[in-house]
Amino acid sequence: MENHRGKGLSFARRIYMPRIIGLGIGSISVGAALYPLNLPGWVWAFLLFNGTLWPHLAYQLSTRAAFPYRAERRNLLYDSLFGGFWTATFQFNPLIAVTILSMMTMNNVAAGGLKLFLLGALAQVTGVMISWLLFGVAFTPSATQLQLWACLPMLTLYPLAVGMVCYRLAIKLSEHKRALSALSRTDSLTGLLNHGAWKDLLHIKFQQCRQNQVASVMALIDIDHFKAINDTYGHIIGDSVLRQLSIELRRNLREGDLAGRYGGDEFCVILPAMSLQQAWEVMERLREVLNDYRHPQVPELRIQLSIGLATYQTAFTDAIAWLNDADKALYIAKNTGRNKISVTSPPPSGGSTTRLSA
Structure with a gap:
């Protein structure tokens, strides 16, 4: 039980900073896509919450849960749900939609493989349906110059953050591999070669x-x-x-x-x-x-x-x-x-x- 909790906490800590960066700069892209649309004020309040407060709330939910790993996987599905909601709300602006959905899909594949990818896709579809029920179905086939510039931080900074997490994880795995190799060659009682x-x-x-x-x-x-x-x-x-x-x-x-x-x-x-x-x-x-x-x-x-x-x-x-x-x-x-x-x-x-x- 304690071992699983420790691994879950480590998992939540690895995702915490990339989520802060990804949702923070992602909200800039979403805001640029929402700006030309006539949307109620609560949508902007929700975007502010999603981009600034949700990463910290998600971290608290996972670290305080009895099973942090499961809680963090649920948080990733919430991320996908929000991503699908924003994509439909800004009317599938192609550049920003591809940017947001691809980054979230990358998260799900890296964190949970094919299973989390499929669950994440289902959560994105659910988010789209919620948006369509609230605002109707609409499509914006082109992107403005402002929206193009607003996507650049997401396309550059977020992959860098994910890459650093993957690099640190690879270093830890290499250290664990060396430790396991040493244990497999060592007599447990004397500490000498077996x-x-x-x-x-x-x-x-x-x-x-x-x-x-x-x-x-x-x-x-x-x-x-x-x-x-x-x-x-x-x-x-x-x-x-x-x-x-x-x-x-x-x-x-x-x-x-x-x-x-x-x-x-x-x-x-x-x-x-x-x-x-x-x-x-x-x-x-x-x-x-x-x-x-x-x-x-x-x-x-x-x-x-x-x-x-x-x-x-x-x-x-x-x-x-x-x-x-x-x-x-x-x-x-x-x-x-x-x-x-x-x-x-x-x-x-x-x-x-x-x-x-x-």
Whole structure:
């Protein structure tokens, strides 16, 4: 309900200013067409109301309604009704009739597509009938020089106002599209890349490594005994562990490094333009930081990581071969005591590591 109301209010705000401009300058064109005719004073009073007060009244009616979007669509039909009434009242002066009716039709199509176009056309016909009942049927086949000049503001300023509204709407849609694209590529719990997005970027990074022959390292990270953490402390604590790891990843990685949640308690990182020793140092620092972390609600909880590292090799036929190499290293780390780093080549001196034989 609140979401629909918010969208309706936004819709009413978008139409508010174009309606002020359109009806304001449109009343000038209508007044020039009515001027040669002998019409009662209330017609001029109604034109003044339609051109100056109605835009503000319509905005209040829509913003105060329970369903602003529906109310604003009704207001657009009232606009069409008034347009049909004025067209018949100034006796279908061709230049001004085409100007007024075409601008209102453009409004209806832009705001509601074919359905609102048809409803608007019906409202215009109704307005014509009301005018004919009041003043009779008459036609003025030509326009004066004054009437021609009176149409110019409507033909120039109003399309500009509508164009600005459409431009701003296009910008907002583009921003929403980018936001949705980012959400579709992001893991909701950790804020890192999700499985699919990381796999897509893995293939891109692999091709870059192949083309540029740049040393790069992949790391697969697994939280040791994560199921036991969930079983012992509950899934809320387990989720906080996953978030803490993602926080430390972002804190320890460079801007160009790619970190993602591969699935469950497994994370994956690509470290482009980095040697194996540098990558080992980064991952060792991460492992130690998590090992020293104490959860405020369960201080006895310990977070330990098993990590597998694999450097890019020209012998890899595709990105999956690189990923498999890192997975083999992780498998060794998990099966030789956990809480350590396993690499696919001799590790740097010091630290808790396991060498994975070729």
